[in-house]
Amino acid sequence: MIKEQDFLKDIASYCIENSKKLGATDVGVKVIHSVSENVSFRNKKLDESNRSDSFAINLTTYIDKKKSSINSSDLSKSNLEKLIERCIDATKITPIDENNSLPDKDLMSKKIEDLKLYDETHYSNDKKIEFLEQVEDAASLDDKIVNTESGFTENKNNFVLANSNGFQNGYKTSNFSSSCVAVSRINGTMERDYEFGSKRFLNQMLKPDEIGKIAATKAINKLGPKKIDSEKIGIIFDKRISKGILSTLASAVSASAISRGTSFLKDKIDNEIFPSSINIIDDPKIQKGLGSQNFDSEGVENNSLKLVENGILKNYLIDTYYGKKLNLKSNGRSGGTTNLYFENGNLSFKELLNLEKKFLYITETIGHGGNIITGDYSVGASGFMVENGELTYPVSEITIAGNFKEMFKNLILANDLEMKYSTNAPTLLINEMTVAGK
Amino acid sequence: MSNFFKNSDIDASQAEAIVTETLKNCDDGELYLENHKSESIVLDDNKIKSSTYNSDQGYGFRAVTGEVVAYSHSNDISKESLIKSSDNLKDTLKSKKGTYHHEIPKTNSKYYENINPIENKTFNSKIDLLNNVNNYLRSKGSIVNQVTANFLGEHKSVEIIRSDNQVLKDDRPLVRFNVSVVLEKGGKKETGVYGVGGRQTYDDYLKDGSWKNICDEAFRIANVNLDSRPAPAGEMKVVLGPGWPAILIHEAIGHGLEGDFNRKKTSAFHNLMGQQVASEGVTIVDDGTLHQRRGSLTIDDEGTPTENTVLIENGILKNYMQDRLNARLMGTKSTGSGRRESYKHVVLPRMRNTMMLSGKYSQDEMISSVDKGIFAVSFGGGQVDITSGKFVFNCTEAYEITNGKIGSPIKGATLIGDGPSILKEVSLVGNDMKLDPGIGTCGKAGQGVPVGVAQPSILINKMTVGGTKL
Numbered sequence: 001m002i003k004e005q006d007f008l009k010d011i012a013s014y015c016i017e018n019s020k021k022l023g024a025t026d027v028g029v030k031v032i033h034s035v036s037e038n039v040s041f042r043n044k045k046l047d048e049s050n051r052s053d054s055f056a057i058n059l060t061t062y063i064d065k066k067k068s069s070i071n072s073s074d075l076s077k078s079n080l081e082k083l084i085e086r087c088i089d090a091t092k093i094t095p096i097d098e099n100n101s102l103p104d105k106d107l108m109s110k111k112i113e114d115l116k117l118y119d120e121t122h123y124s125n126d127k128k129i130e131f132l133e134q135v136e137d138a139a140s141l142d143d144k145i146v147n148t149e150s151g152f153t154e155n156k157n158n159f160v161l162a163n164s165n166g167f168q169n170g171y172k173t174s175n176f177s178s179s180c181v182a183v184s185r186i187n188g189t190m191e192r193d194y195e196f197g198s199k200r201f202l203n204q205m206l207k208p209d210e211i212g213k214i215a216a217t218k219a220i221n222k223l224g225p226k227k228i229d230s231e232k233i234g235i236i237f238d239k240r241i242s243k244g245i246l247s248t249l250a251s252a253v254s255a256s257a258i259s260r261g262t263s264f265l266k267d268k269i270d271n272e273i274f275p276s277s278i279n280i281i282d283d284p285k286i287q288k289g290l291g292s293q294n295f296d297s298e299g300v301e302n303n304s305l306k307l308v309e310n311g312i313l314k315n316y317l318i319d320t321y322y323g324k325k326l327n328l329k330s331n332g333r334s335g336g337t338t339n340l341y342f343e344n345g346n347l348s349f350k351e352l353l354n355l356e357k358k359f360l361y362i363t364e365t366i367g368h369g370g371n372i373i374t375g376d377y378s379v380g381a382s383g384f385m386v387e388n389g390e391l392t393y394p395v396s397e398i399t400i401a402g403n404f405k406e407m408f409k410n411l412i413l414a415n416d417l418e419m420k421y422s423t424n425a426p427t428l429l430i431n432e433m434t435v436a437g438k
Numbered sequence: 439m440s441n442f443f444k445n446s447d448i449d450a451s452q453a454e455a456i457v458t459e460t461l462k463n464c465d466d467g468e469l470y471l472e473n474h475k476s477e478s479i480v481l482d483d484n485k486i487k488s489s490t491y492n493s494d495q496g497y498g499f500r501a502v503t504g505e506v507v508a509y510s511h512s513n514d515i516s517k518e519s520l521i522k523s524s525d526n527l528k529d530t531l532k533s534k535k536g537t538y539h540h541e542i543p544k545t546n547s548k549y550y551e552n553i554n555p556i557e558n559k560t561f562n563s564k565i566d567l568l569n570n571v572n573n574y575l576r577s578k579g580s581i582v583n584q585v586t587a588n589f590l591g592e593h594k595s596v597e598i599i600r601s602d603n604q605v606l607k608d609d610r611p612l613v614r615f616n617v618s619v620v621l622e623k624g625g626k627k628e629t630g631v632y633g634v635g636g637r638q639t640y641d642d643y644l645k646d647g648s649w650k651n652i653c654d655e656a657f658r659i660a661n662v663n664l665d666s667r668p669a670p671a672g673e674m675k676v677v678l679g680p681g682w683p684a685i686l687i688h689e690a691i692g693h694g695l696e697g698d699f700n701r702k703k704t705s706a707f708h709n710l711m712g713q714q715v716a717s718e719g720v721t722i723v724d725d726g727t728l729h730q731r732r733g734s735l736t737i738d739d740e741g742t743p744t745e746n747t748v749l750i751e752n753g754i755l756k757n758y759m760q761d762r763l764n765a766r767l768m769g770t771k772s773t774g775s776g777r778r779e780s781y782k783h784v785v786l787p788r789m790r791n792t793m794m795l796s797g798k799y800s801q802d803e804m805i806s807s808v809d810k811g812i813f814a815v816s817f818g819g820g821q822v823d824i825t826s827g828k829f830v831f832n833c834t835e836a837y838e839i840t841n842g843k844i845g846s847p848i849k850g851a852t853l854i855g856d857g858p859s860i861l862k863e864v865s866l867v868g869n870d871m872k873l874d875p876g877i878g879t880c881g882k883a884g885q886g887v888p889v890g891v892a893q894p895s896i897l898i899n900k901m902t903v904g905g906t907k908l
Contacts, residue, residue, distance in 0.1 A: 042702065047507070049507075049508045050510070053511070054512065055513050068490070070490065071490065071494075072494065073494045078445065087491065090561055095485070095569075097485045147703065190706065191826055192826065261583060261622075262620055262629075366828070367821050367854075369832050369851075369852040373627050374849075376849055378852040378905065379904070380821070380830035380852055397828050399830070399852050401669075401671065401852070402906060434905070434907075436671035436854075436905065
């Protein structure tokens with residue numbers, strides 16, 4: 001069973017009181033309990049069951065402008081006593097940093113609204129097994145599928161965030177997720193693809209047979225890929241990966257990257273960085289949202305934020321520390337974005353595919369080839385050739401490369417946005433990038 | 439004496455009894471106990487950005503029968519918690535019956551000392567060194583835009599209790615020291631990163647001013663990249679430098695030779711045992727026994743002593759890397775490759791130090807044989823799709839080669855290849871094998887473990903370079 005707020009609050013208060021007794025001028029603490037149960041299947045048989053029950057405590061102590069932190073999983077008072085002492089000792093001899101402080105009191109979150117982030121339903125392991133049987137039955141219908149692996153995870157969390165300025169709040173969250181990976185084979189070569197879904201509430205989940213069917217279809221469609229010639233071509237990003245463009249934007253407009261001068265978007269505030277039709281929003285208050293939160297990881301209140309409006313960069317993602325460096329107030333983005341998304345474009349998926357005679361449609365990228373400092377981008381990719389609006393054949397063992405600054409400016413969105421992850425984008429087209437193949 | 443039950447309501451013999459009772463109808467399993475202390479001290483933007491100390495302890499209780507693994511873990515080392523986990527495992531495996539495999543080899547070897555690197559160097563001297571790094575790099579001129587440096591140190595004690603009171607123990611130190619510098623010239627910014635580490639004390643890597651070499655190397659890489667031009671796009675010859683570029687071996691070959699993917703027949707290598715998968719001069723091993731190396735282990739996380747496993751010998755595929763579960767199901771022995779990130783994670787077959795051994799050619803011979811290609815010296819990370827065999831890695835320092843001569847540096851680019859065929863394209867193997875500096879972390883199924891790589895310079899006949907210049 002997941003521990004209740006009072007249990008976690010007791011520990012948080014103990015940490016704050018003891019830190020202050022030992023000389024801390026300010027204290028911030030987070031206490032977390034999470035219980036997770038996972039069942040996985042392989043080739044229609046039970047493969048693994050995994051139960052996890054874990055505590056975590058993160059404590060930061062300040063002595064004026066000096067700061068140090070400890071993390072532990074052992075909540076016993078004897079352990080905490082020792083660790084707090086160690087934390088205070090380290091704080092005393094850590095050099096001063098003028099920007100170290102708790103958030104301003106008037107920015108702290110004052111109320112908790114019910115964002116519907118917790119579903120108390122417990123789905124027993126026997127139920128999970130039934131679910132996975134259906135996933136795998138649907139995934140194995142075609143005899144080109146030679147291996148299936150699927151899993152169901154149920155997660156329950158509760159936390160309390162507190163600081164020595166009197167802030168103390170927290171709430172429960174839940175997650176139900178299921179995935180299926182299918183391997184297809186033809187003529188001795190194999191391909192792998194997957195379907196994955198995660199929801200706050202059990203009854204929001206995709207039907208098990210849909211998960212299996214999507215994974216299998218995708219894996220079969222990838223069979224027999226060709227390597228294509230190197231060329232400049234328009235690239236369409238499938239929704240599974242188009243959200244990566246937003247993650248890059250988020251890293252590049254974090255107050256830390258901006259204040260350190262290590263972002264290709266430094267000095268671009270109030271400048272047009274996307275076509276004028278583009279709007280990008282980060283909204284923490286979406287009901288049942290996977291990235292939803294009542295306050296950020298410092299307890300600062302946060303609300304919907306337009307990062308990009310009509311193509312113009314309007315806001316950074318700001319926490320207390322880097323906000324002070326930039327002379328800006330925190331906008332409740334300590335810990336990063338919440339539910340980040342592009343507003344829909346005007347074209348349907350079909351219309352996008354028909355904009356030109358030939359495109360490359362990318363469904364998967366591999367590697368970490370984005371450079372936030374220079375904006376240079378180069379990753380491995382696989383997908384399909386699109387000719388006259390139709391997917392004609394699978395393509396693999398290629399790379400796509402460009403620079404985010406130009407990619408952002410040459411971006412066209414479809415109107416098929418779905419809220420499937422915490423960061424979401426519709427299918428998108430980038431007019432010209434370099435493909436390296438043969 | 440076990441320290442894990444010191445503050446618990448249960449003693450070691452009671453815990454052993456629960457283990458034996460839980461596993462009596464199982465093929466395998468153990469109670470894995472772990473105490474992990476770690477620290478991170480970061481200097482960034484002229485300030486000590488953070489200093490964090492982590493203390494984590496818990497157990498992972500595993501029962502295995504046939505192919506089915508039941509796992510339960512918790513921070514709470516108590517009678518109630520262990521009994522609850524035991525019930526959970528027995529419930530999952532209720533319809534199965536197995537025979538416990540007791541055999542586990544013994545070892546007297548030790549590949550590192552039981553030292554705690556965190557306590558071995560004072561906090562003040564760590565802060566001083568970080569400040570020295572910052573001052574030293576910034577004294578190189580106003581082109582130095584940003585300096586980040588950090589200490590990462592840990593000490594992990596593990597105890598593995600198997601059925602019938604078999605107890606195995608290991609104490610593992612690990613450190614890493616990293617420097618990253620951003621240079622700016624004429625409106626252009628580039629980064630250089632370098633680090634060192636292994637299973638010794640910090641000072642073994644930093645003493646006598648050797649920290650300056652780390653700074654110099656990071657500075658050199660960033661400086662080279664300030665002059666970089668767009669990288670070419672397309673298939674061409676690639677010369678890889680010695681040492682860290684061996685992450686090519688790790689991605690292209692290593693993952694595909696892990697036992698689980700081959701038992702499940704989802705690896706592109708699963709039907710290639712005994713066959714020629716590489717050019718004749720190519721021999722690749724995975725060695726857990728190198729002294730004080732980042733990827734070394736005295737025993738793995740199932741208690742099996744590690745070994746030097748030959749994966750490919752003169753181009754022929756010889757062995758997979760195995761943990762106990764996959765070895766048993768494939769009718770072979772564990773190679774001491776069963777690893778887990780922590781007590782929160784199940785055991786998987788993983789790499790340790792993966793190395794291509796030296797051949798006979800010089801790097802000069804390789805470069806002078808290339809009309810058009812690139813020379814890749816330093817890399818960021820890599821990734822592989824086990825099933826299709828396609829893998830990538832990112833160059834962070836590379837040069838054009840034209841008519842046998844090294845030309846201008848090129849921008850970071852991703853290289854992509856096909857695992858089962860890439861080693862057949864290795865036409866020359868160098869005589870200059872080098873170990874990496876001790877900074878690698880490998881990710882698999884959400885678990886990170888420290889690993890090492892090594893290789894000599896190699897010439898690859900054909901590989902796709904993912905630049906922007908056609």
